Amino acid sequence: MEKLKAGNKVKLKVERQAPFGYFLSNGEEDVLLHQSEVVGQVKLGQLLEVFLYHDSKNRLAATMLTPKITEGEYKFLTVADVNSRLGVYVDIGIHKDLLVSKDEMPTDKEQWPRAGDILFVGISYDKQGRMLGILGKEENILPLSKEAPPSLVNKFVTGTIYHVFHLGAFLLTEDGYIAFLHRDEAEGYKVRLGEKLKARVKWVRPDGKVNLTLLPKKEERYGRDALLILQHLQSRNGMMPYSDETSPEVLRQKFNLSKAAFKRALGKLLKEGKVYQKDGWTYLKQDQ
Structure with missing residues (x-):
């Protein structure tokens, strides 16, 4: 006869009653069904379906409560x-x-x-x-998933993070799509395992999985980055010693922007006539 094991549902016979519950048996091993784990009426000799687990003293015990998960699930x-x-x-x-x-x-x-x-x-x-x-792992979650349609690009989805590693995080969305959020697309936000997250679909891969981003669309991001530069200029009497020639390290430290993002935002302001550059400095036009 197979040895009784925690994590399984089994049928056991009620052998005897004790002041604190019942002892159940498969003919070779006895386990305690504590009174607090009883559902309904229990009679001696009755065959009960129970779930086995280890109690607070690490003893194999039984419960008539319905577990949300059993071995293999x-x-x-x-x-x-x-x-x-x-x-x-x-x-x-x-x-x-x-x-x-x-x-x-x-x-x-x-x-x-x-x-x-x-x-x-x-x-x-x-x-x-x-x-x-x-x-x-992925092989366990694949049966719960489905392929995402290409039309999902730029739409927002909500999912639960089921795996976190050094490059980012994997989620299963509420609609059943497997999604990946790269750390560079998290805008500095540190995600956590088990978190529910809303993000925009950046790309639907050929295998039906999706890549996500927490960053706004480029046009929205340019506007936000440009506003950040304008606010910095206004706080420095309309001038700053930074331009499109400034090193990436300085721009990251001062604005938390990559050089490419800074140049795009600055280019927007130059095109709109809100700023001008001279000798490596950027100036706010006086009528701004």
């Missing part, structure tokens, strides 16, 4: 609590939450999920056979 589950030493706990529908180890979490703790976020997880086991949560 991967689902989006809500984060119930975060423990910086151990990891993240997710609600699986029974009285004991499922621990997703800190080893599964991003190296940067700022990118750890928060209570209320959603993690895509499955069930695994440690060396002692205790049930643990593991983050789902």
Whole structure:
């Protein structure tokens, strides 16, 4: 007979009653069904379908509550609590939450999920056979996804981040599209695992997956960057020692703009006649 194991639904016989619940058996092993885990009426000799887990004392126990996940499944589950030493706990529908180890979490703790976020997880086991949560991978999420149509470009989608790594993050959108947000498209925003995020579709790939951006469209970005330069000029009596010849490092430090973005925005202001340049300086026209 197969050994009883946490994470599974099994049918066990009610062998005897105790002051704190019932002992169930498969004929070889007994497990406790605590009174708090009982749903409805229970009778001796009855065959019950229960879910097995490890209780707070690491003993194999049973519950009649319906779990949100069993072994072999991967689902989006809500984060119930975060423990910086151990990891993240997710609600699986029974009285004991499922621990997703800190080893599964991003190296940067700022990118750890928060209570209320959603993690895509499955069930695994440690060396002692205790049930643990593991983050789902692309092969686990593919069955839940579908290809995005080319018409999705420039439209906004909302999705949940299921994987974070050094280049960015992967999301599954509410419509079932797998999406990638590169860190350069996040405008300096540090995303976190399990976060729900709204972003614009920049590109629909040939395989039906999409690339996202948090940056505004170019024309909108030019206007915003140009306004930033104008505000800087106004704060310096209409002149600044920066031009399209200024080094990229200085422009990034002073304006948080790449040289290409600075030149585009400055070019817009020059074309509109709002500024002029002389000897490496930029000046605000007096009537502005």
